[in-house]
Ligand SMILES: Nc1ncnc2c1ncn2[C@@H]1O[C@H](COP(=O)(O)OP(=O)(O)O)[C@@H](O)[C@H]1O
């Protein structure tokens with residue numbers, strides 16, 4: 216196998232590895248669930264860095280490029296940086312068949328089989344070993360909480376979930392999340408749980424080890440944290456309750472309390488700011504709506520009604536002070552283990568720039584996210600169960616109010632604005648990732664635009 220080294224951007228390499236991988240990855244990337252640019256064909260793929268992590272396993276950061284949109288004023292869509300772990304072998308054993316990316320035809324790896332190494336237990340094992348022993352590999356830095364003791368030899372398994380990233384579970388003890396779309400700066404999914412652990416907040420699993428890159432820019436690549444075994448996520452529990460007819464309001468009430476606990480800890484751990492309800496926030500929401508309506512024309516008839524909801528942001532009583540928030544709170548981001556709710560995945564909405572996700576924002580945004588999620592769950596049942604959603608939403612708000620010192624139910628105008636903004640995001644998300652689900656947020660759009668309740 217050709218010897219590979221870390222490639223500095225801009226350095227001329229005689230044997231360009233992308234001559235081997237470029238074509239294969241251009242085909243493979245857009246088919247991955249975590250690929251964010253599904254609405255933009257990948258026309259170029261550049262290599263930002265490549266590091267041989269261990270023999271037969273390459274760590275790559277690649278940059279996508281997209282063709283200009285032909286429509287007048289269409290511009291060129293922005294590309295993204297993705298993290299890949301590629302296995303390179305002569306032959307792939309049949310048990311790794313679903314990890315296959317393809318066979319390199321040319322370049323330094325000509326004739327070799329290329330595959331997604333996260334599926335390979337050997338690579339997953341060696342990755343944990345790297346995290347257990349802090350140090351550097353090319354531009355990669357492996358670091359850990361000095362107090363944490365992670366045992367060796369925990370058997371890995373790759374989570375099969377529909378995810379924005381990829382996660383490996385080790386022996387039901389730890390979970391390692393590898394960020395697929397990488398943005399410069401510290402990822403809030405490392406920053407926030409680390410800061411909350413410092414506050415003694417037990418509702419968020421604390422980071423145990425992590426790795427980052429220093430090139431081409433500083434960026435977080437992965438986080439290892441304790442795995443909550445026997446936990447069920449809120450989405451699965453809500454759907455189960457809906458199908459058995461069990462009450463879910465007690466859980467929703469506790470979830471409201473847990474959310475408020477996390478908000479209080481966040482407000483202590485990070486700077487807070489004046490309330491976020493301003494003409495600027497309303498304008499940002501209107502802009503997001505405008506660009507969503509350009510991508511999803513079904514939104515267009517509702518635009519005037521939805522703009523009315525944003526206008527209320529400036530007219531109504533201000534909400535609680537701005538603070539760091541979760542940013543993408545829904546039933547899939549909360550886990551129930553034992554009798555407690557835990558909150559995970561502090562990345563925020565994956566499509567927003569990282570710097571924006573790290574700003575202080577209104578906690579109403581998170582409340583609205585969870586309220587939307589009860590509506591999503593209720594719409595999984597036929598006939599639709601609006602009463603179920605209404606009761607859960609009420610209970611969640613009551614639980615939240617009992618801890619937070621303010622009651623979301625008394626902030627109707629604010630909630631409507633943030634719920635509308637969230638539903639617009641969901642329309643875009645579903646159009647890009649799961650078009651079959653589009654009617655779910657569209658039903659909310661209709662309700663919010665027409666009836667406003
Ligand atoms: N600490 C944890 N304990 C148990 N399961 C977890 C933990 N963290 C994540 N998971 C599981 O992994 C799934 C994906 O995690 P998440 O952080 O939401 O990743 P993504 O950003 O890819 O959506 C969750 O839905 C949950 O089932």
Ligand SMILES: O=P(O)(O)O[C@H]1O[C@H](CO)[C@@H](O[C@H]2O[C@H](CO)[C@@H](O)[C@H](O)[C@H]2O)[C@H](O)[C@H]1O
Pocket residue numbers: 377378379450543545546547548560564565584587588589591592641644
């Ligand atoms: O992958 P993430 O969990 O970071 O979040 C993204 O995917 C979610 C879907 O998996 C999406 O959530 C939407 O669908 C959920 C049901 O599958 C529902 O509970 C949420 O309320 C709804 O927003 C989320 O928006 C997206 O960022």
